[in-house]
Amino acid sequence: MQVFTHRARAYRAIQKSSAARPGGDRKPSGLFLFVFFVSLWFTLSLTPRELSETITASYRIPESQRRKIMGAISGTDMQAKMKAARQALDAWVREVVEWHFNPETGAPFWLEYAKKLDWDPRKEIHGYDDLDRFGFFQDEWLRGGPVRRWVPKAYADRPIYTFETGGSTGVPKSRIAIDDFRIDYEMFSETLPEEYFPKGADWLMLGPSGPRRLRLAVEHLAQHRGGICFCVDLDPRWVIKLIKWGEMAMMEKYKQHVIDQAVTILRAHDSVKCMFATPKLLEALCEKVSLRKMGITGVFCGGTEMTPQFHRFAVEELMEGAYFAPTYGNTLMGLATHKPRVPEDNYAIIYYPPSPRAMIEVVDPDEPAKLVDYGQTGRVRLTTLTKEFFMPRFLERDEAERELPCEPYPWDGVRNVRPFSRFQATVVEGVY
Numbered sequence: 001m002q003v004f005t006h007r008a009r010a011y012r013a014i015q016k017s018s019a020a021r022p023g024g025d026r027k028p029s030g031l032f033l034f035v036f037f038v039s040l041w042f043t044l045s046l047t048p049r050e051l052s053e054t055i056t057a058s059y060r061i062p063e064s065q066r067r068k069i070m071g072a073i074s075g076t077d078m079q080a081k082m083k084a085a086r087q088a089l090d091a092w093v094r095e096v097v098e099w100h101f102n103p104e105t106g107a108p109f110w111l112e113y114a115k116k117l118d119w120d121p122r123k124e125i126h127g128y129d130d131l132d133r134f135g136f137f138q139d140e141w142l143r144g145g146p147v148r149r150w151v152p153k154a155y156a157d158r159p160i161y162t163f164e165t166g167g168s169t170g171v172p173k174s175r176i177a178i179d180d181f182r183i184d185y186e187m188f189s190e191t192l193p194e195e196y197f198p199k200g201a202d203w204l205m206l207g208p209s210g211p212r213r214l215r216l217a218v219e220h221l222a223q224h225r226g227g228i229c230f231c232v233d234l235d236p237r238w239v240i241k242l243i244k245w246g247e248m249a250m251m252e253k254y255k256q257h258v259i260d261q262a263v264t265i266l267r268a269h270d271s272v273k274c275m276f277a278t279p280k281l282l283e284a285l286c287e288k289v290s291l292r293k294m295g296i297t298g299v300f301c302g303g304t305e306m307t308p309q310f311h312r313f314a315v316e317e318l319m320e321g322a323y324f325a326p327t328y329g330n331t332l333m334g335l336a337t338h339k340p341r342v343p344e345d346n347y348a349i350i351y352y353p354p355s356p357r358a359m360i361e362v363v364d365p366d367e368p369a370k371l372v373d374y375g376q377t378g379r380v381r382l383t384t385l386t387k388e389f390f391m392p393r394f395l396e397r398d399e400a401e402r403e404l405p406c407e408p409y410p411w412d413g414v415r416n417v418r419p420f421s422r423f424q425a426t427v428v429e430g431v432y
Helices: 002-016 030-045 048-057 063-073 076-101 108-115 128-134 180-189 213-224 236-244 248-268 279-288 308-318
Strands: 161-165 173-177 202-206 229-231 272-277 298-302 323-330 334-338 350-352 358-364 367-371 377-385 390-403 413-419
Touching: 076 108, 076 128, 076 377, 076 390, 128 390, 161 213, 180 213, 180 334, 202 213, 202 248, 202 279, 213 229, 213 272, 236 248, 248 279, 272 279, 279 298, 279 308, 308 323, 323 350, 334 358, 350 390, 358 390, 358 413, 367 377, 367 390
Parallel strands: 202 229, 202 272, 272 298, 298 323
Antiparallel strands: 161 173, 323 334, 334 350, 350 413, 358 367, 358 377, 377 390, 390 413
């Protein structure tokens, strides 16, 4: 593992360099060292805002590639697919709004909300763009109870899950669920190549446990594909507290405790062929064992450390021939899938939402009702549209570049999602 450790250190050095470009060469050439040390000077000299703008510039799509993609989506077939996708989205919006604002089926929160409006959403929301009339969804609405105000009347007698997000300090946000997490991951299952994620194989869930949707969702994914899911015990809120207290040695011990659980499972159950992991935990696991020797053939991975540099590092150094499927998701949205990897994307992380059940867009941080141009940087805005949960125009704590539609996904995507630069001083990501 010594060679791997040296390469891991090199990856982390590149990751920290503001000059590191997506998919850049990790070999320490003279030019790289020059840029690296100059970037350190900039890091010490620039203001946080200037530094974030410098980093952001390195993520943007090269103009030559942007022109090529624009030409591809201007074709008649692609335009037809985009039009059909938009029509399906608008029809679904009308159905979801009718459902949530109908006194017979709607959620108590939205029925009470409608009483304060001087217009009728069921009559005046005709398509996706009309959702702007609701303004921006406030995350404070999801903190505290009663959580049943979010349960549609039509589902009042169904067993209800509640999943939490955040909560390392203060009251966490809660989302109710019945079948959404199952539906989301069954849709995601269709994107996994069976050669690497074989039906009937067992899974390892190397991620957070407790009140999060992810554990149950990955477990359902394994079951849906005919396997059994083995899980570790992990509390990310405790990790975040350790980091805030400066207890880095204790945090490292806790991380190793989690990795030890994973290694024990892999050594005891050779039926495990597939797994989920966050980037940090995947790297830590690979410092202990070889995925190939453990029999792992497919990994899907998600978390805030999912950068182009890590994407390349994982594919070239960690996977050892296994399939690597980056994902972007959270409790409020569901799961966005990664565009199939092609050389011209240079290991960029490109995600597309599960339209029409959720849409992710990139907006101007100062005018969040306005989309930025393709290839430009902005804040991620989420809209969730299911019969269980309606959440229009929620501003995430992430930023990204707006990505053009592509053949498998004829709607907008996002490129290289990362923590919103204006929040970076206050966001602690822990094991993600």
